[in-house]
Amino acid sequence: MNNGITRRTFIEGSAAGAASLGLLGALQNGSAAEPPLAPKAKKVRVGKIIFGVPHPGWPMATVDVEAERRRVEGELARLQPQLADIEWIDCGLISKNAEFEGIKEKLRGADGILILQLTMGMRRLPSAILELDVPTVLFAEPFCGHEWCTIAALQQQGKLIDCWASSKFEDVVRAVSPIRALGRLKDAKVLHVSQHQADPAYVKAIEEKFGTEIKSLGPDDLEAAYKAVDEQAARAEAERWIAGAEKVVEPTRDDMLKAARMALAVMEMVRAEQADVITINCLGMKLVERDMGYPCLGFAKLNDLGLGGVCEADLKSTMTHLIFSYLVGKPGFVTDPCFDYSNSTILHAHCVAATKMLGPDEPAHPYIIRSHLEDNRSAALQVKLPVGRKVSMAKLIGSDQLLFSTGDAIDSPLLDRGCRTKLTVRVPNPEKFMEGWTSGLHRVIFYGDHTRDIERFCRFARVRLLREGVDDLLEEQGLPKPPQVQA
Numbered sequence: 001m002n003n004g005i006t007r008r009t010f011i012e013g014s015a016a017g018a019a020s021l022g023l024l025g026a027l028q029n030g031s032a033a034e035p036p037l038a039p040k041a042k043k044v045r046v047g048k049i050i051f052g053v054p055h056p057g058w059p060m061a062t063v064d065v066e067a068e069r070r071r072v073e074g075e076l077a078r079l080q081p082q083l084a085d086i087e088w089i090d091c092g093l094i095s096k097n098a099e100f101e102g103i104k105e106k107l108r109g110a111d112g113i114l115i116l117q118l119t120m121g122m123r124r125l126p127s128a129i130l131e132l133d134v135p136t137v138l139f140a141e142p143f144c145g146h147e148w149c150t151i152a153a154l155q156q157q158g159k160l161i162d163c164w165a166s167s168k169f170e171d172v173v174r175a176v177s178p179i180r181a182l183g184r185l186k187d188a189k190v191l192h193v194s195q196h197q198a199d200p201a202y203v204k205a206i207e208e209k210f211g212t213e214i215k216s217l218g219p220d221d222l223e224a225a226y227k228a229v230d231e232q233a234a235r236a237e238a239e240r241w242i243a244g245a246e247k248v249v250e251p252t253r254d255d256m257l258k259a260a261r262m263a264l265a266v267m268e269m270v271r272a273e274q275a276d277v278i279t280i281n282c283l284g285m286k287l288v289e290r291d292m293g294y295p296c297l298g299f300a301k302l303n304d305l306g307l308g309g310v311c312e313a314d315l316k317s318t319m320t321h322l323i324f325s326y327l328v329g330k331p332g333f334v335t336d337p338c339f340d341y342s343n344s345t346i347l348h349a350h351c352v353a354a355t356k357m358l359g360p361d362e363p364a365h366p367y368i369i370r371s372h373l374e375d376n377r378s379a380a381l382q383v384k385l386p387v388g389r390k391v392s393m394a395k396l397i398g399s400d401q402l403l404f405s406t407g408d409a410i411d412s413p414l415l416d417r418g419c420r421t422k423l424t425v426r427v428p429n430p431e432k433f434m435e436g437w438t439s440g441l442h443r444v445i446f447y448g449d450h451t452r453d454i455e456r457f458c459r460f461a462r463v464r465l466l467r468e469g470v471d472d473l474l475e476e477q478g479l480p481k482p483p484q485v486q487a
Contacts, residue, residue, distance in 0.1 A: 005248040005256065037271055039306045043087040044183030046176060047107040047134075048076075051094045052118030059119065059143040068118045069093050075169040082173045085180060100126035110134055111186070112179030112460075114172070120145035130159050135179050135460040138163045139172055155459065162456050178457040181326035186211030188322055191273055193217045194281035194313040202315060202398070209399035209461070212322070214315065215273065219285045225265040226292050234261035241297055241369060241379075250371035251379040258293030259379035266298035270307060277308030279318040288377045296352050296372065296380035303331035303354035304364070310334055311352050312442075314487045320396045320444045327453050330359050332444040333385070336419060339430050346393075346407065346425050346433065348445055351380040353421035357447050358386065370420045382420040385412040390449040391425055393468070397439050401478055402458055405433070405468040406449050429469050436473040439480050442487045 050072055052065035076083070089110055091103045107113060113129060113136040125147065129136055140148050140163055151163045164175035192198040192214055203214045238260035242248060251259070270278050282294050299309025308325060310318040311334055321332035335348035351372050355364040368382040387409045395403045411424035423445060427433065458465040466473060473479060 005242060005251070005253060037267055037302070037305055037307060040187065040274065040276065042085060042184050042187040044085055044111045044180050045087050045089055045109070046179055046183075047089040047091055047103075047110045047113040049091045049094055049100075049103070049113065049115045049129075050118065051115060051122060053095050053121035056119035056121050056145070058145060063119050065093065065095070065118055072116050072118070072169075076172070079170060079173060082170075083176070085184070086176070095121070097122060097124075097126050100128040104128045104132065107132055107134065111183035112136065112176065114139060114176055114179075116172075117141070117144045117147065120147070122147050124150055125154060125159075125161060130154070130161065133160060135160045135182065136162070137175050137179065139175050140165045141169070142167050160460055162459065174453070177327055177453060178460045181323060181457055182210070182460060184326045185322065188212045188277075188326075189273065189275040190214045190315070190318055190322070191217060191269060191275045191278040192313055192315060192318075193219075193222050193269075193278065193285075195219055195285055196281075196313075198313075198315060205399040206315075206319060210319075212319070215275070217269070219290070222265065222269070222280065222285070222287075223290060223292065225269050226262055229261045229264045229268070231261075233264055237261075237264055237297075244364070244367070245369045246366055248369040250376065251369055255293065255371070255377070255379050256369070258291075259297050260293070262287070262293040262295045263298030263301060266295045266309060267302065270302065277310065277318055277322055278302070279310040279313050279315060281313035282311060283374070284313070288375070294372050294378040294380065296378070299352045300354055300381050300383075303352075304356040304360060306331070306360040308332075309352065311350065312487050314442055316396055316440070317442045317444050317487070320394050320402075323396065323457065324392075324394065324444070324446050324450065324454075327457055328446065328448060328450050330446050330448065331357060332446055333357060333421070333423065334442055334444050335423070336441055337443055338418070339434055340424075341430055344426055344428065344430055345410070346427055346430060347418070347422060348425060348443070349419035349422045351420045353381060353383040353385065355381065355383055357383075368414075373419050380420050382414065383412075384414070385409065385421065385423050386447065387412055387423075389447055391423070392446045392448060392450040392454070393425070393443045394446065394454065395439060395443050396463075397479055400462075401464045401466055401476075402454065403439060403443075403466050403468050403473075404451070404454055405470075406451060409447075427469055433469045436468065436471070438473050438476075440482055440486045 050069050115138045117140050148163045154161045197216045198214050206212050238256040302309040308321050317334045331354040333353050335350045338347050366384045370382045372378050372380045389409050391409045393405045407425035407427040410426050413422050
């Protein structure tokens, strides 16, 4: 059923329609429409070492290392807009292994180290750097040296070292992405809103592992934020969502106002707490019974902004969302998966999805405004997600294990069965996934094949990476095997 709500009918049906039109104009001109929210400008401290020897023998008998240093510095300057969150600890040009000892103290406390190799000459990665036990990346352009061949053995010994080999200097951005993600997690804050406190043991484990703070708030905190929202601002926010939708189906004008009011409330809570992501026990706190709307629209907006909103007070999925948003710059789609062996797919569905799953700076996907499926109340989005692309599926378990797999997004069906937004993902062996399924229901989908990125993140974070659909996970220690359905 299409209830016929449009931008015009919504405004005309409001007692304050004229005021709303005025506020809408401001919204469309970019003032109130975009809340003053953005990911925190946290600086990640990264040591920068340029290594080169004037007479190395490789790649040539003689190398103008000063000219090469200037080239590398120029390339980094060109990439600075993409590396704006990095505060470089400049260690200058190093030409002898013995000189590494002299910069060791300067690098103590760094979030990571980048070694830009110009020539051969180290022969081995210096112990002065490895002893710092800091994530370190050797960026090796072709024909710069052979030290890359020592990396695998060092990794086997548990050293926090990785090599990124590329002729494209812009790949430095990706090379340091795990360092940046881990650095930003140290300053991250999660809001957990529920009638129950977050598990203290989990909160402690996450803070000790990543430095991330988890703060619990209750239903009264959420209700206070909801009641504090200006009515005209809520009306304008509802209008913005309606204006962008292909259509509105179930929600009434009152549903839209309450959902928009809740959206502004959760965004204000994130802003006031200087948080990065919020997760709410939406159904469990009976928000509609308390005369409020669900936060689905607010979650979608936070995800579109590069922050995060996650359903069901699910901290495992929330931490997964946070890790990948820092690592690859894309939001997660937290889902309830089910299987279809007939076409080798996993079907993912939920009533919250970002409209910018490819990243905050990418175009928005089309959406329809629907009710929340399970109780047919309030307002949620049915997003038409992109297909014909690789996707990654993940879930952080505890603080030391991460489930991961990849597949191909082949459909985003607009069906009434299952939660509103859906994505069909083809995998080679759905039976293997189901036979080894552990750790509750939820999984988190991210666009792109992020295998290499998450491998490197897990190595640096000392997190065990487990491959769903590949590994025998029922034998893996530490994975929960709940006897009933839970997130």
